[in-house]
Amino acid sequence: MSKLTSQFDMTAKYLHWISAVVILWASISGLYIAFFELEPHIKISILNFNVLITTIFIPLFCWRIYHRIKHGLPQPPPGMSALEVKFAHFGHTLLYVLVSLVLLSGVLMMDRDVTVFQLFILPQLLQDQSSIQFFEGMHLYTCRLLALLVICHLAALIKHEIMGRRILKRML
Secondary structure, three states: OOOOOOOHHHHHHHHHHHHHHHHHHHHHHHHHHHHHHOHHHHHHHHHHHHHHHHHHHHHHHHHHHHHHHOOOOOOOOOOHHHHHHHHHHHHHHHHHHHHHHHHHHHHHHOOOOEEEEOEEEOOOOOOOOHHHHHHHHHHHHHHHHHHHHHHHHHHHHHHHHHOOOOOHHHHH
16 A cells, blocks of 8 residues: 555455454443343354354454555544644554454454354364353453444544545545
């Protein structure tokens, strides 16, 4: 990606929107499960679907990180101060770190093998129950932090759009 452009390339855009859909779905459905009484079979179905889509998402997210490192970022939008650019960089880096931790802890907390769309089996990696519980706790807290950071990300987007800085068009 050329640093002379203010747009992200098509690969970055597709990977961003795939990430957004998966993260929003997993966050909203996870919160729904946490805060509402559900029939056990519905809860299990939602949890199983989340495991499937996030397992498929892992290589796409790795590709997104690779693409970002290899191609860099376009120029900041006009009118952004150096401090705003630093905050944006920090926020995006933290998003990548938290998504990585959520995915990693999600895999490590699995207490059984997972069959992914009858295509392959993701084996249970840990056998020690205390380790599994540690990663369950880590998953819970990193998911909460990620949800909070996504809200901040959306709030920053809205703020910039209201101020006339059309940053959303960089990802469309």
